[in-house]
Amino acid sequence: MKSFSSLWMICLGLVVALSSCEEIKTEHDYLIESSWKFSEVSSDEWDQASMNIIDQLLSGHEISFHADGTFTEIYLSNTQSGTWEFNQDFTALIMDTESFGELTRPIQTLEEGVLIFEELDQVQGTAFFRYEPIE
Numbered sequence: 001m002k003s004f005s006s007l008w009m010i011c012l013g014l015v016v017a018l019s020s021c022e023e024i025k026t027e028h029d030y031l032i033e034s035s036w037k038f039s040e041v042s043s044d045e046w047d048q049a050s051m052n053i054i055d056q057l058l059s060g061h062e063i064s065f066h067a068d069g070t071f072t073e074i075y076l077s078n079t080q081s082g083t084w085e086f087n088q089d090f091t092a093l094i095m096d097t098e099s100f101g102e103l104t105r106p107i108q109t110l111e112e113g114v115l116i117f118e119e120l121d122q123v124q125g126t127a128f129f130r131y132e133p134i135e
Contacts, residue, residue, distance in 0.1 A: 025112070027086065027090045027107075027110050028067075028086070030110050030111060030112055030115075031065045031093075031110060031115070032065050032066060032067050033133075034133035034134060034135075035062055035063065035064040035133070035134040036062065036063050036064070036065075036115050036131035036132065036133060036134065037060075037061070037062050037131060037132060037133075037134045038058040038059065038060070038061040038062075038129065038130070038131055039130045039131060039132045040055065040130050041054045041055055041058070041127050041128065041129050041130070042127065042128050042130065043124070043125065043126060043127035043128065045124055045125030045126055045127070046121070046124045046125065046127050047124070050124060051127070054127070054129075057076075058075075058129070060074070060075075060076075061073065061074065061075050062074045062134060063131070065084055069083050069084060069085060070082070070083055070084070071083070071084045071095065080097055080099060081097070082095055082096050082097035082098070083095070083096045084096070087104065090107075091106060091107055092104050092105060092106045092107055093105045093107060093117075105117045105119075106118040106119075106120075108128055113132065113133060114130065114131075114132060115130075115131040115132075116128050116129065116130050116131070117129045117131075
């Protein structure tokens with residue numbers, strides 16, 4: 001009876017352990033699970049007029065990252081495609097297009113529901129470009 005009890009406790013423990021396992025999402029998963037739309041720029045260093053111009057220019061900017069390492073973006077009614085990859089420590093996206101060549105976009109935040117790129121302007125300092133999933 002003691003061995004049956006021990007076996008039952010082991011099985012119960014396995015069921016509880018397996019049922020509590022959650023799928024762990026990576027930066028890659030968050031990036032490709034939806035398309036992204038620009039929502040706002042923020043900065044403690046940039047002047048408000050510059051941020052207003054960026055908000056107007058990027059209004060409607062959409063970007064989709066695909067699992068095969070390609071991306072498509074819509075900017076000012078133009079569609080552009082290219083390739084993307086994370087840098088070695090997943091703190092930036094390296095994006096390559098025919099129009100602009102290779103650009104490295106530092107990531108400030110990438111999690112479910114939010115993607116924020118960090119942009120450094122040599123004159124005005126750092127700003128953060130926030131993107132949210134397209135629903």
